[in-house]
Amino acid sequence: MLDNNKVLDLLRQVVNPNTTKNIVDSGIMHDYQVREHRVSFTLLLHPSEDNLKMLYLAKAEESIKSVYPEAEVLINFRKEQQAPSTPLPQVKNVIAVASGKGGVGKSTVALNLAISLQQQGFKVGLLDADLYGPSMPTMMGLRGKRPEIRKIADKPKMIPIEQFGIHTISLGFLLEEEQAVVLRGPRLGGIIKQFVYDTVWPDLDYLIMDLPPGTGDIQLTIVQTIPLTGVVIVTTPQQVAVADALKAMNMFLLPNVNVPILGVVENMSWFTPVELPDHKYKLFGEGGGEKLTKLGETVLLGQIPLTMSVREGGDAGLPVASRPDDPAADYFKDMTLQFIQAVNRRNNTQDQTKIVKVS
Ligand SMILES: Nc1ncnc2c1ncn2[C@@H]1O[C@H](COP(=O)(O)OP(=O)(O)OP(=O)(O)O)[C@@H](O)[C@H]1O
Ligand SMILES: [Mg+2]
Structure with a gap:
């Protein structure tokens, strides 16, 4: 069995190289779930961060599997809606x-x-x-x-x-x-x-x-x-x-x-x-x-x-x-x-x- 909090701690080692913030505390992680040996969550990415997907996947797997070799990691990526560039879009x-x-x-x-x-x-x-x-x-x-x-x-x-x-x-x-x-x-x-x-x-x-x-x-x-x-x-x-x-x-x-x-x-x-x-x-x-x-x-x-x-x-x-x-x-x-x-x-x-x- 995977421990919820332990997994979260392991995911804190997954860091955005540009901002040096980890994916858990920076708030880009959503729908986090641990079911038996499966860890799944969604990461919200800025449109310019497409190139980080592979890195996040690799790091998350590496980190979790170092403690739970049987774990399966599923990451769903979603593009962040760009903030409207005007306060009055109407x-x-x-x-x-x-x-x-x-x-x-x-x-x-x-x-x-x-x-x-x-x-x-x-x-x-x-x-x-x-x-x-x-x-x-x-x-x-x-x-x-x-x-x-x-x-x-x-x-x-x-x-x-x-x-x-x-x-x-x-x-x-x-x-x-x-x-x-x-x-x-x-x-x-x-x-x-x-x-x-x-x-x-x-x-x-x-x-x-x-x-x-x-x-x-x-x-x-x-x-x-x-x-x-x-x-x-x-x-x-x-x-x-x-x-x-x-x-x-x-x-x-x-x-x-x-x-x-x-x-x-x-x-x-x-x-x-x-x-x-x-x-x-x-x-x-x-x-x-x-x-x-x-x-x-x-x-x-x-x-x-x-x-x-x-x-x-x-x-x-x-x-x-x-x-x-x-x-x-x-x-x-x-x-x-x-x-x-x-x-x-x-x-x-x-x-x-x-x-x-x-x-
Ligand atoms: N074409 C015009 N014919 C007659 N009166 C005018 C005309 N244009 C403006 N006025 C009058 O001149 C005065 C000054 O006009 P207005 O208040 O529009 O100027 P403003 O540039 O907005 O002034 P402020 O810099 O004080 O805001 C007003 O009493 C207005 O009715
Ligand atoms: Mg005026």
């Missing part, structure tokens, strides 16, 4: 909307892009990653709303709020408006992670992330948390905006970050008064979007004019893209069609983005 594309300067219209572009995509028949989510000044509660007409919290596997999870067919989460849904918060690096990162891990995102074609301006802690946490399909850079036509936007763009292009730039949106490109529909007043100069496109070797996804309706829509929680009769909605629709093509091009030609590893 989301096809994760898109960040970024800029260098503040106030250029990231949130406006992010929201109207989300709504236009939804109108094209896509399933869309919106993650308000601007923790310093979350805009979405106001822009979507959701001020004072709270997300439903549901216990899933005994952990509380947030359910995104649905508005205009867009599933949205924002820090503005969790904090009182007058709650003046000074959040620092680690706290910020923690909230972004909760927005990813502790939120029940449904199946989505696009998850749009509205970023704060610049290249700070939030941007850093995002590229370390979730693989971004790509980034949309928003700028105004002004030259100072271009210089700042270029810095933001370059952060995503850093070799170890390596997030594709999908294109540039130039916002506030001109102003056309309702009573003079043929006039274009270029209040913020011109050429910024085009220049940035050249510098970043990317494409111009659209130029959005400055209009009363865009501003009013933002303040009133009725974004123009949700009102297709508004002429400004057409600009967002054209931008969105260009955007869809850019994402498809990217997905057809480039590998999935990897998250940045913190060393």
Whole structure:
């Protein structure tokens, strides 16, 4: 008769030469059984460890038979499922909307892009990653709303709020408006992670992330948390905006970050008064979007004019893209069609983005 514990001890002499860990204590052994003179178990191997099978078999037999020459050793090998490389496998594309300067219209572009995509028949989510000044509660007409919290596997999870067919989460849904918060690096990162891990995102074609301006802690946490399909850079036509936007763009292009730039949106490109529909007043100069496109070797996804309706829509929680009769909605629709093509091009030609590893 074979002694259960003695056999286990003998199997502790079977060691992975790469990690020097034995097969018993490293946790790769399952379904261990000793029946009369037969020892059987399953070993879970990483796909790259196929070459260890023979070694494990030989060592296990050698070790056990040194004490129990009559023993029979049966090892069943199973390939370990590779851990999903994304925390949100149900989301096809994760898109960040970024800029260098503040106030250029990231949130406006992010929201109207989300709504236009939804109108094209896509399933869309919106993650308000601007923790310093979350805009979405106001822009979507959701001020004072709270997300439903549901216990899933005994952990509380947030359910995104649905508005205009867009599933949205924002820090503005969790904090009182007058709650003046000074959040620092680690706290910020923690909230972004909760927005990813502790939120029940449904199946989505696009998850749009509205970023704060610049290249700070939030941007850093995002590229370390979730693989971004790509980034949309928003700028105004002004030259100072271009210089700042270029810095933001370059952060995503850093070799170890390596997030594709999908294109540039130039916002506030001109102003056309309702009573003079043929006039274009270029209040913020011109050429910024085009220049940035050249510098970043990317494409111009659209130029959005400055209009009363865009501003009013933002303040009133009725974004123009949700009102297709508004002429400004057409600009967002054209931008969105260009955007869809850019994402498809990217997905057809480039590998999935990897998250940045913190060393
Ligand atoms: N094309 C436009 N026409 C008119 N108003 C606009 C336009 N784009 C943005 N705005 C207005 O400009 C203001 C700033 O826009 P928005 O909040 O989208 O910018 P942002 O880049 O997200 O700002 P922040 O850096 O503070 O997050 C808002 O009041 C918005 O309604
Ligand atoms: Mg914003």
